[in-house]
Amino acid sequence: MLRTLLEHLQLIFEKTVYIYGLGLLVIYACLALLSFYSVRRFLRKESYTDYKVIVGSELAPGVSVIAPAFNEGLTIISNVRSLLTFDYPKYEVIIINDGSTDDTLEKVIKEFSLVKIDFAFDIKIASKPIRGIYKSTDDAYAKLVIVDKENGKSKADATNAGINIASFPYFLCTDVDCILHEQTLQKLIRPIMEEENARVIATGATLRMANSCEIDKGVIIKVKAPRPLLARFQELEYIRSFVLGKMGWSQINCVPNVSGGLGMFDKEIAIKAGGYDPASFGEDMELLMRMNRYVHDNKIKAAVRYIPVTLCWTEGPTSLKVFMRQRTRWGRGLFQLMLTHRKMLFNPRYGRVGMVMFPYNFLFELLAPFVESIGIVYYILLAIFGLVNWPYAIILLLFVYSFAIMISTLAVLWDQLTFQYYKTWTDVARIASMVFVEMILYHPLIVIFALRGYFFHIFNRKHSWGNMQRRGFKPSSAAGTTAAT
Amino acid sequence: MWKDLADLLFQAYEQYSLLPLFIEIALAFIFLAILSTLIAYSAILYKRYRAYVYEKRLAFISPKIEDMITEQVLLNPNLGYDIPLESIEFDPKALSDKIYRKPFVRQMMIDTLIQYRKNFRGEVGELLRKLYIDMGLDKDSFAKMKTLRWERKIKAVVELTQMDIPISDVTILPLTNSGNPALRAAARNAYIQLSKNEPFKFFDIATEPLLPWDQLEMFKIITTTKDIAIPNFSRWVSYSTNKSIVSFCLKLIAHYDQQSAIPAVMELLSNKDHYFRADAINCLGKLSAEVAEDKLVKIYNNQPLNCQIEILKALGRIASGKHLEFLKSEFLYSSNFDIRMNAARSIIKHNTQNSRLMVEELMEMTHEENQLIIKHCLNPLIKY
Numbered sequence: 001m002l003r004t005l006l007e008h009l010q011l012i013f014e015k016t017v018y019i020y021g022l023g024l025l026v027i028y029a030c031l032a033l034l035s036f037y038s039v040r041r042f043l044r045k046e047s048y049t050d051y052k053v054i055v056g057s058e059l060a061p062g063v064s065v066i067a068p069a070f071n072e073g074l075t076i077i078s079n080v081r082s083l084l085t086f087d088y089p090k091y092e093v094i095i096i097n098d099g100s101t102d103d104t105l106e107k108v109i110k111e112f113s114l115v116k117i118d119f120a121f122d123i124k125i126a127s128k129p130i131r132g133i134y135k136s137t138d139d140a141y142a143k144l145v146i147v148d149k150e151n152g153k154s155k156a157d158a159t160n161a162g163i164n165i166a167s168f169p170y171f172l173c174t175d176v177d178c179i180l181h182e183q184t185l186q187k188l189i190r191p192i193m194e195e196e197n198a199r200v201i202a203t204g205a206t207l208r209m210a211n212s213c214e215i216d217k218g219v220i221i222k223v224k225a226p227r228p229l230l231a232r233f234q235e236l237e238y239i240r241s242f243v244l245g246k247m248g249w250s251q252i253n254c255v256p257n258v259s260g261g262l263g264m265f266d267k268e269i270a271i272k273a274g275g276y277d278p279a280s281f282g283e284d285m286e287l288l289m290r291m292n293r294y295v296h297d298n299k300i301k302a303a304v305r306y307i308p309v310t311l312c313w314t315e316g317p318t319s320l321k322v323f324m325r326q327r328t329r330w331g332r333g334l335f336q337l338m339l340t341h342r343k344m345l346f347n348p349r350y351g352r353v354g355m356v357m358f359p360y361n362f363l364f365e366l367l368a369p370f371v372e373s374i375g376i377v378y379y380i381l382l383a384i385f386g387l388v389n390w391p392y393a394i395i396l397l398l399f400v401y402s403f404a405i406m407i408s409t410l411a412v413l414w415d416q417l418t419f420q421y422y423k424t425w426t427d428v429a430r431i432a433s434m435v436f437v438e439m440i441l442y443h444p445l446i447v448i449f450a451l452r453g454y455f456f457h458i459f460n461r462k463h464s465w466g467n468m469q470r471r472g473f474k475p476s477s478a479a480g481t482t483a484a485t
Numbered sequence: 486m487w488k489d490l491a492d493l494l495f496q497a498y499e500q501y502s503l504l505p506l507f508i509e510i511a512l513a514f515i516f517l518a519i520l521s522t523l524i525a526y527s528a529i530l531y532k533r534y535r536a537y538v539y540e541k542r543l544a545f546i547s548p549k550i551e552d553m554i555t556e557q558v559l560l561n562p563n564l565g566y567d568i569p570l571e572s573i574e575f576d577p578k579a580l581s582d583k584i585y586r587k588p589f590v591r592q593m594m595i596d597t598l599i600q601y602r603k604n605f606r607g608e609v610g611e612l613l614r615k616l617y618i619d620m621g622l623d624k625d626s627f628a629k630m631k632t633l634r635w636e637r638k639i640k641a642v643v644e645l646t647q648m649d650i651p652i653s654d655v656t657i658l659p660l661t662n663s664g665n666p667a668l669r670a671a672a673r674n675a676y677i678q679l680s681k682n683e684p685f686k687f688f689d690i691a692t693e694p695l696l697p698w699d700q701l702e703m704f705k706i707i708t709t710t711k712d713i714a715i716p717n718f719s720r721w722v723s724y725s726t727n728k729s730i731v732s733f734c735l736k737l738i739a740h741y742d743q744q745s746a747i748p749a750v751m752e753l754l755s756n757k758d759h760y761f762r763a764d765a766i767n768c769l770g771k772l773s774a775e776v777a778e779d780k781l782v783k784i785y786n787n788q789p790l791n792c793q794i795e796i797l798k799a800l801g802r803i804a805s806g807k808h809l810e811f812l813k814s815e816f817l818y819s820s821n822f823d824i825r826m827n828a829a830r831s832i833i834k835h836n837t838q839n840s841r842l843m844v845e846e847l848m849e850m851t852h853e854e855n856q857l858i859i860k861h862c863l864n865p866l867i868k869y
Contacts, residue, residue, distance in 0.1 A: 015507075018507055022510070025514065044635075044636045045636075045667055047636060047640075048636065048639050048640060048643060048667075048671070050702070053701045053702045053705050056705070057701045057705060058704075059697070059700055059701050059704055059736065060701065061697075062869065092869060115866075117864055117867070118857055118860035118861055118864065119857075119861055119864075119867070120822075120826065120854070120857045120858040120861035122822035122823065135864075135866040135867065136866070137866065142866075142868055167869035190698055193696065193697040193698035193701075194666065194697070194698035194699070195696075196694060196696060392505075392508055395508055395511050395512060395515070396508075396511055398511075398515055399511035399512075399514050399515050399518075402514070402515045402518035402519055402522070403514060403515075403518045405522055406517075406519075406521045406522045406525070409521075409522045409525040409526060410521065410525050412525075412529065413525045413528055413529050413532075416529050416532055416533065420532075420533065420536060425533070428529065428533070432526070432529070
């Protein structure tokens, strides 16, 4: 009797896991098709778009670029200079010195001839107190605003302070050490200005690893595939996530997240939704979720759009320790988000967000590490007790492996279809080769670190934000400058 | 051999059909995944190879085209002697070169001519246009107009517009109302540039919206194209049912300072849509419509915040001084920060003896936060 019950349970478990896996693969296949359509449509539009019309236009909406900085003394000057090079007619750059303990503030004050000014602003979103606001006496830096505030122990708190200061109806959220393309603002404002039937509340674009790129004075000179293995895996992951995943979701207006490294937001909606949550570990995803919630609660027809152009390069962690910290935080953020907004799950009131995007994130992002780990343990137990049908087991393993390779290869293909960022065959090969080993070497790390994040959250373990310990960028050989540390 | 292969496949199928369903599905997926991966890699290789070949061809053809244009147009010996363009002939040998029969080269020729025409106006620009026609490239563009692919149609419309080749109303007008936003925008822009008599005729029939992104280009075209007959845009403000057209006309009215449009714009103050009213108030402010001031102040209390802010801004732009007291009371007694900030800005914007005295008085009598607002507004370093 017990044996029969156990056999039944075994069968139910195996079938559930199989259907779960099959469902995930089918969703990925659908995303691949949707993103292909989306990318092609975008490329067709791009072929005749002249972005120069917005550069000199008095009708261009203003954008506030908000970039928090914490102990960035070594690179802050080139970072700020890089942010001041946007090709856009109406923007301001707000740098928030989030209580740095190094010479970040002193350096910018000296370099950009800043003076402390009387600046009136309304505290629409709570943040740690602002100690002072600085503007340049040099007209060349008229677009620059430096906000000096007490450390809020999170990027969210610093960005909220920036939103309170921002003058324009849209804000671009980035990290001060990200390298942004000079056309970032024109390209990100376009989906907002050309949507016919909805209010676009956020837009985003692809991010890539800057690790091995050639950079001169904060500008990318040559894009190269990262050399360090960990960064190369991340590059592949980003390509798959942005070009295939987010472009696919964008097509059906179900984008789950606009990256904290690069995202443009509708300021009014962001403020009404309450701004960034400093207590959140995934503040970017959490804000978008609340913005989505707000527009649905207030019956505002809204959209979130992505474009498949790389506009932001960021330095990915190359040490396992830093990478673990980053991914643990992401895992914890996802767990926290799902708990906070659990009422949205399968709630038709929230439309596609409640019925598609949120359930997907719950079932296939949050639960996936659990299901995978349980599956592996179960497999091992079966193997120990000699209950594995090896030919079938190998077929099933091949099934998952070949599908994972297919999805990643398609992502690389879509990326190649958009813009051929890599100039050499070797760079393409470097990324394409990762497809075959990612599942064996990289994916287990992602699962372990995500579970670690969940564990930390469940047992309320203290999380140290730590420092990204950036290694700096390799300068262009033509420029002949020394590398920033 | 074929028989053996068929037998083998049949046996494999028999084996396959004996497997459990979940393994059958898995095997089907494996086959699909391997096939798709191989196709994807082939596509990557092909795509990069094509890009490589394109670059090579470009490097080979581009100098030839540029040399030809330089010889035939820029260094044309007949230029500068007031010779009518129609009588200037190009070297037939250069034009009939076999290379210019290839579609790829012809397209490159069109693109290069467009680039040159952007840089050269006057006689040279006209000669470039003549070269485009004499080589029969206009026929290529018209052929593209007839395709079903919308992006090809857009390309054709842009080429013909850049080369100043007339397109009949029958062809272009229906496109100005196309369901495809991109094609619609290109057709509208072309119509404004090419129609000599009534460039804004499509405003009358436009039922599809004029998107903010499309307004950018259209605004640029209208405000920079020479010899364009600028109408009184109040016509559409009064009669158009297309909100985006009205909104765009308000911007044009402000840009061209069409004072005669003020009564029509004032009519919009009773419109139900508050975004629309805000646009109208903004326009009145930019027109410095003193005649509208009293009405703006009268309706102020019944307006939502965005309209109230626009009214305060408008009073600052008009700056007649009649409503300084109103601005002062808003600054002193409003609980809304944005209202106080805009009221202060508008008082300062008056820049008269009275307003300066009022600012001094306010600095003395008001509380610390309001003083900070005034200091903020007075600071020349703060631009926005």
